[in-house]
Amino acid sequence: MYSWYFYSKQNITNHWREIFDPAAQIFLNSIGINGRQSMQKISFEVQGSASEPYDVVFVKRSDTNLSAYCSCPAWENGQYCKHRFNILDGITKGFVSNNLNDVKIVQSWLAATDVEEALIKMRKLEAEAAKIKKELSVAKKEVAKAMRA
Numbered sequence: 404m405y406s407w408y409f410y411s412k413q414n415i416t417n418h419w420r421e422i423f424d425p426a427a428q429i430f431l432n433s434i435g436i437n438g439r440q441s442m443q444k445i446s447f448e449v450q451g452s453a454s455e456p457y458d459v460v461f462v463k464r465s466d467t468n469l470s471a472y473c474s475c476p477a478w479e480n481g482q483y484c485k486h487r488f489n490i491l492d493g494i495t496k497g498f499v500s501n502n503l504n505d506v507k508i509v510q511s512w513l514a515a516t517d518v519e520e521a522l523i524k525m526r527k528l529e530a531e532a533a534k535i536k537k538e539l540s541v542a543k544k545e546v547a548k549a550m551r552a
């Protein structure tokens with residue numbers, strides 16, 4: 404039963420790869436990492452809102468460079484894509500691929516990269532935004548209270 408399931412899932416995956424691989428290849432060429440020996444690559448399959456799972460690919464180009472590709476529409480449009488951020492955060496929601504242990508490896512790749520630096524800046528601003536949102540809510544209540552008196 405399990406082997407049947409595995410086989411059929413494998414077929415679907417292979418079919419998807421026929422479509423996806425040329426796009427991934429173009430991406431890998433565009434960031435100039437193809438054929439480099441130091442390059443390491445880890446792929447995940449994540450079920451999103453589309454019927455086919457998304458392919459999320461992390462590429463460690465060097466000790467200080469990490470690139471990430473996703474086959475979802477947000478990535479295609481150059482937007483924030485939660486599939487990549489989730490994996491960097493260790494969130495494995497919607498995981499279809501059975502390489503959960505690789506998440507820790509990808510997380511270890513983050514250290515000392517430009518991505519980590521940008522991520523720290525983003526997290527700091529997120530925390531500030533949450534604080535301001537809270538303060539704004541209190542300030543609005545105070546305005547409402549002042550107008551009643």
Ligand SMILES: [Zn+2]
Nearest residue numbers: 473475484486
């Ligand atoms: Zn994505």
